[in-house]
């Protein structure tokens with residue numbers, strides 16, 4: 205992991221790094237990355253036992269590589285500022301609709317988001333049915349993984365594109381005495397370095413919106429889920445299209461494009477699109493709900509925190525990508541208010 209965290213812009217393009225997973229589940233898993241000009245592109249990832257322990261995956265499209273590079277750099281640059289102001293959960297909070305909330309309520313609201321997601325997915329309260337192995341796909345600095353590992357006494361592994369996040373997530377796990385329970389790696393959600401059928405709980409909290417290929421994304425979530433395992437996707441979607449509509453309105457497309465540019469997002473899809481994908485994989489108990497009304501206080505609160513002295517000084521000392529992201533925050537509020545952006549939870553179960 206150290207090797208990956210030390211990638212610099214001067215690294216020659218032909219340089220290939222290998223590293224061994226720190227995961228308690230997959231001590232032997234091996235990922236291979238091509239490193240160049242500050243980007244990190246997994247070219248192969250495998251835990252199967254071919255001659256060199258590798259599976260050759262199809263090459264990535266150039267656009268997708270650029271997107272991944274942007275995502276990695278965005279989170280490398282902005283994660284410590286977020287953590288200083290908002291703590292280790294990099295997702296919306298769940299609030300009572302129309303409530304007035306103070307800054308101190310936000311961490312509780314982020315924890316509530318995790319709890320409400322588990323409840324919606326019908327994760328049993330009964331100890332014998334708790335998930336034992338969890339994957340956190342798009343883990344940020346590991347807030348969900350550490351919370352879930354403690355709650356359920358489970359082991360977990362988180363993946364992110366950002367080397368800075370993976371390193372920080374591991375450091376926080378060590379500081380909280382959880383290093384034997386959870387670990388974090390740089391890996392691509394679309395080519396996960398895990399064997400099939402490993403995880404009782406597959407958790408994706410606000411990472412799906414970054415995935416350029418939703419079919420591959422959902423396919424990987426289903427692949428790594430254990431038989432009977434639960435998949436939870438909490439993600440930004442655009443509104444469902446009406447029966448007569450072929451696409452969003454031009455103004456809606458324009459607004460989403462500006463948001464995509466600021467947050468390194470590919471084309472959006474609707475919750476209905478996710479449901480279609482899950483059905484096509486014969487997953488069971490597929491459920492979805494629009495939680496937009498429960499997250500409404502979130503972006504105004506983020507803007508307020510950015511406008512404090514601490515927020516402003518942190519932003520000004522950050523990089524261009526973080527500032528661009530901050531300037532785009534009102535667009536998210538506009539998208540929600542106009543009914544274009546939906547905060548969706550989608551859950552299902554892999555057949556036994």
Ligand SMILES: C[S@@+](CC[C@H](N)C(=O)[O-])C[C@H]1O[C@@H](n2cnc3c(N)ncnc32)[C@H](O)[C@@H]1O
Nearest residue numbers: 293294295342343344364365392393409411414
């Ligand atoms: C908004 S953050 C959410 C972090 C975390 N789930 C949380 O709730 O604190 C989005 C995360 O998705 C990750 N991500 C985006 N695309 C990814 C990909 N293709 N593979 C792995 N992680 C990805 C980013 O690196 C980042 O950690």
